[in-house]
Amino acid sequence: MRFAATDIAGVFEVHAEPHVDPRGAFARLYCPDEFARAGIDFTSVQINLSTNPTGGTLRGLHFQDPPFAEAKLVRAVRGKAFDVAVDLRPDSPTFRQWTSVVLDSRSMNAIFIPEGCAHGFLTLEDDTDLLYQMGRAYEPGQARGYRYDDPAFGIGWPKEIRVIRDADLEWPAA
Ligand SMILES: Cc1cn([C@H]2C[C@H](O)[C@@H](COP(=O)(O)OP(=O)(O)O[C@H]3O[C@H](C)C(=O)[C@H](O)[C@H]3O)O2)c(=O)[nH]c1=O
Numbered sequence: 516m517r518f519a520a521t522d523i524a525g526v527f528e529v530h531a532e533p534h535v536d537p538r539g540a541f542a543r544l545y546c547p548d549e550f551a552r553a554g555i556d557f558t559s560v561q562i563n564l565s566t567n568p569t570g571g572t573l574r575g576l577h578f579q580d581p582p583f584a585e586a587k588l589v590r591a592v593r594g595k596a597f598d599v600a601v602d603l604r605p606d607s608p609t610f611r612q613w614t615s616v617v618l619d620s621r622s623m624n625a626i627f628i629p630e631g632c633a634h635g636f637l638t639l640e641d642d643t644d645l646l647y648q649m650g651r652a653y654e655p656g657q658a659r660g661y662r663y664d665d666p667a668f669g670i671g672w673p674k675e676i677r678v679i680r681d682a683d684l685e686w687p688a689a
Pocket residue numbers: 563565574575576577634635636647653658
């Protein structure tokens with residue numbers, strides 16, 4: 516497993532480094548000890564699956580405030596997605612900045628998003644499924660969000676948005 520820093524402190528692209536042979540590939544996707552050696556204290560306690568049949572589906576930007584803030588490890592297990600983390604930590608030098616990773620099921624990469632960041636993604640092809648490993652159990656009613664196009668962030672989404680739920684258009688301005 517290889518951890519690549521991004522423009523935002525604490526956000527990493529995680530490369531699985533699959534073992535490939537004529538049968539296919541085998542990869543370790545998560546290991547708390549390897550995360551700890553990379554300086555990341557992250558224990559996966561809940562796993563979620565997001566299925567998105569239509570390319571151009573946007574979910575997010577979502578986050579939760581303390582004490583319900585969530586760290587998450589997100590990967591595409593089918594298809595491809597433009598995945599975004601936004602730094603919402605007021606004391607961070609990259610406050611309100613964003614970074615992106617293209618999650619590709621074929622390369623087995625992932626993005627680690629620490630507490631204090633918002634998360635969103637835009638699927639780049641039909642039938643894109645994202646698997647989430649969460650650092651805390653789900654707390655109903657704690658979800659907060661900002662619009663994907665909030666001028667405070669200026670996120671450069673790479674393609675037309677074709678599917679988005681109304682609630683993700685109704686978030687307050689940052
Ligand atoms: C997140 C979550 C949701 N739910 C229930 C609540 C709703 O009845 C249903 C769909 O939830 P929601 O519409 O919030 O799902 P998304 O819009 O895909 O939100 C997720 O996608 C963005 C991009 C994220 O980063 C978050 O992990 C999460 O907010 O699943 C659960 O039962 N457990 C959960 O952990």
